[in-house]
Amino acid sequence: MLSYQHAYHAGNFADVHKHLGVHVMMEHLLRKKSSITYIDTHAGRGLYPLSGKEMTRGAEYQDGIVPLLKHATDHPDVASWLAALDTLQASGNSSPSLRFKRYPGSPWWLARNLRSGDQAHFFELHPGEFKHLEAQSFVGSAHCYQRDGLNDVVAMQPVATPRLLCVIDPSYEVKTDYQQVASTLAKLLSKSRHAVVMVWYPVLPDGRHQVLLDHVKASGHKKIWKSELMRWPEGHTRGMHGSGLLIANPPWQCPETLTDAYTSVARVWGGSARHHGTWLCPE
Template sequence: MLSYQHGYHAGNFADVHKHSILTLVLNYLRRKPKPFTVFDVYAGRGLYGLHTTQAQKTGEAEQGILKLADAPWPALLGDYRQALRAVNAQDSLRYYPGSPMISHSLTREATDLVLCELHPQEFLALQQTFAGKGRRVHLHRRDALEALRALLPPSSRRGLVLIDPSYERAGDYTAVGDAVAGALQKWPAGVYMLWYPVLADGRHQGLLRRLEQSERPWLRSELQVRRPGIGMHGSGLFLFNPPYVLPEQLARLADWYEPLGQDGVATLQNFVSGHF
């Protein structure tokens, strides 16, 4: 199934949650001068207009990044703000960078970006977004989970894998769990970021129980913006081998997410493994 297009959802509260944490992880990886690789296996088109017909149809950015645009930004999220400014003129927010563009903006020339997208229209747009961006950007039109099996581990030995499925198919939670388990066996030293929706019916819980059984250090972060009901009421991130500074950083950022709450104050909860 290739129906999902992120243009309808770009800049929503889940993007804010996911991408703010992505910038913290990239900042940590940049601290060492040694090269690293970023794998983004559900890359999308890389850059989204917030005034397009798709974005205007849902208005999700208005409940997400646009709520925070004029708010005070903590120093910890300076990289996130930098990535937004890199694709916008002055202080306006007409465009929202997807995770591939954020990673490109915040990494050095020695960092390879491996971007995978299967949807034909999204892949064409991704090619256009990264045209002329240099040889360090490697584009693949291929299935995300197959790419994990085929492309890991990288020669750099350090890096990040971002896995951001739409979970449209009934078997996606099982397939993603299998793929992550296999990837960890092939490249146990990598940092893994897996996004999942927080849903009232709890269909994501089986995946979380499976991931939490791992002996690898992990961190789970959930941002809830409304009471459970129909559809997605929160955004979740599960990280293997997270930066050791991340729990303390997220604790300091909890108040920043509050404007995203739609029926009260937004809550950010973070959990860590006993192996952390």
């Protein structure tokens, strides 16, 4: 299906959850010199201007990234993530709510620290979104494909570099996406046992994400950490009340770092916001 466009949701609480996770994992991975391949299976357009009609219509960023821009957090990884975000914005503007001009999608976070020897592969099936992605200046030496990444990521294994970081975050427009993502993750890990893989999923009142979790647990793969960042109470009328992440083979101490970071974020949001992290599939 090609109806989904992430521009309507850019910068929301789920993006904070996902992209802060990408940032922290990259910080850990980049401590070593060996080359990394980055793969984003559903890249979107890469950058989302605040003035765009899509972001303006839903303004979901107001409940996601904006509170973090307005209120300081004492967690160093959240602070460094916000500092990286700030490099995209116009300089010399001291107002947090005004300095926020555009929000970057996961391709930007993956591409910003590409080193010699690293590779990046971005997949996006939607023709309009792909056109935007290709035109982004940050793409640089990254490879962009107008295809569904779930159909290609397994075939790409093993990659040419010693390490792999893969982000899988489809729209879940159809219920079978949950099972397909679980199947893709299992096949990917079977071919690249030490790959670091990050799977995003929505937490909805009907609990349909449980299909994904059950299939991943049944796959037999180990060392998969589950993180759920809840923004709204269950039954919230706007639908998605939480954001979920599965991280296969997270770098050493990354789950602990992320737990502290997400707890810091939840404190800024206040209300019913909370984080829960646990090993879905222990070692």
